[in-house]
Amino acid sequence: MSMTLTEKILAAHADTASVRPGDLVDCRVDFAFANDITAPLAIQEFRKMGVERVFDPDRVAFVFDHYVPNKDIASAQQCQITRDFVRAHDLPHFYDIGRSGIAHVLLAEEGFVLPGDVFVGADSHTCNHGALGAFATGVGSSDLAAAMALGRLWLRVPETVRYVFRGRLRPWVTGKDLVLTIIGDIGVDGARYGAMEFAGEALAQLTMDERFSITNMAVEAGAKNGIMEPDDAALEWVRPRARRPYTVYRSDPDARYADVRTYDVGGLEPVVATPFSPGNVLPVREAGQVQVDQCFIGTCTNGRIEDLRMAARVLAGHKVHRHTRLLVIPASPAIYRQALEEGLIQVFMDAGAAVSTSTCGPCIGGHMGVLAQGEVCVSTSSRNFVGRMGHRESRVYLANAGVAAAAAVLGRLAHPDEVAPAPGPA
């Protein structure tokens, strides 16, 4: 029976020849992780399950990224629960502050997630890893505890919709703009329970960093997973990092899709998602005059080296507007180091930006850049819900790193063209 990429991976992990959408399957899990917020609950549920050991210590990770360095006593207490558990179970893959970065970026860099994997994480943006051709999905802490205990998880096989990108991207248009455009079209529940498979010749033009931002935001359309067939570029990215052997799956040419939607990307402009939904998408040029108090470049969606390069291209020789603040947070220590070597950190600091250690930062409004009542932030993150980054009357615009950097310079929402010359063809 012909199957999609997602169906093939799930069938292989359920040890069955074929699956179809709607089937419930009990799948082997290749890797499972939790972060500092979701781990304590997972540990609590794991204990209730009466299990002595995790199914395989080599296939479990804990990554501290949300409230580290600990922001207060309460968050320190929460982290202590996980630190104690890691010590008691002698778990090898534990990332505490200093060695840690944002889980979705770090775990891929570290070679824990590979093509053909079933990869689950107690964090909704786990779907990030689909860019490597893995089935990756976010779960709650209890499901994660079950995966830690059994090395298996029950899953409903999702229907797949295929999104095909054609044409050539214009300057300043990135993977982030593609995924926001789709979410704007289909809505924040347009892919609910489903798989989003991304394909087409325009996808091949995108760097791996841009591809990750696309699969990362599949959850913003309600999807279970976002996925791409690994091409040569993806496999080259994986090869030096892989910690285990892996299998490359591809969708059958006659696989059945719930829908196929084709996008001609040549006409797209950089977009923003306006408050309070990632589905309120329009070209930045049509967003009107919006004064901006804070800009944030970072997160699992857009805190990678390509994002920092794009931001630096805009910021070089400019200063952050005197009534605006700019925060830059490289998503992992490796990215931070590379940004240092390339002189990007210098550019940010010369411009007057604050550069901080690799964490989620202000993305969830808990610390490091919380917004006051009425404040506006242009952020490269993935969510702009009410209260997401601070006061319930603060407002967040989601955009790519070039747009966020331009807004920082001009103190208002702007197209990067207004600040810097367009980048040449890659």
Added chain:
Amino acid sequence: MAMRGRAHKLGHHVDTDVIIPARYLVTTDPAELAKHCFEDLDPTLCTRIAPGDVIVAGENFGQGSSREHAPIAIKGLGVACIVAISFARIFYRNAFNLGLPIVECPEAYEQVRDGHELEVDLESGRVRNLTTGEVYAGRPLPEFMRRLVGAGGIVGYVRATLQGRDVSAKRGG
């Protein structure tokens, strides 16, 4: 399994950030989380919800983060059940895993007003409006979810699996 309670009506796409803002994710205590439940949506809503009440919402309830603190906070308020047109995927799983009853019933969302008394039957998905006398047919609980609830949520499911009892999934369940 039938539940009775007073309805509180919410809109579409209620996200986990407004159910429990991330700034409070420094505890897992249900009572503590309940104090801030829905705070950014309506600062006084949590004080108006009494134990046994029912939340009625639109599409995609629980969109966003995977935080299990969201269903824990709602349970902490004593909410008996959530009736919505649809639920976001991760929230759906979390609610079952934690034993927070949820029912998909689009008609209830159309007809129910704040303060109506409802009787919700989890298995059949039927919602009876005791204030107006209407009955709305919702989606019956899928067979596998029924077994999961029967096994005592995910903790019971894992225990049973480890003891070799059959709670396995079946095709098309």
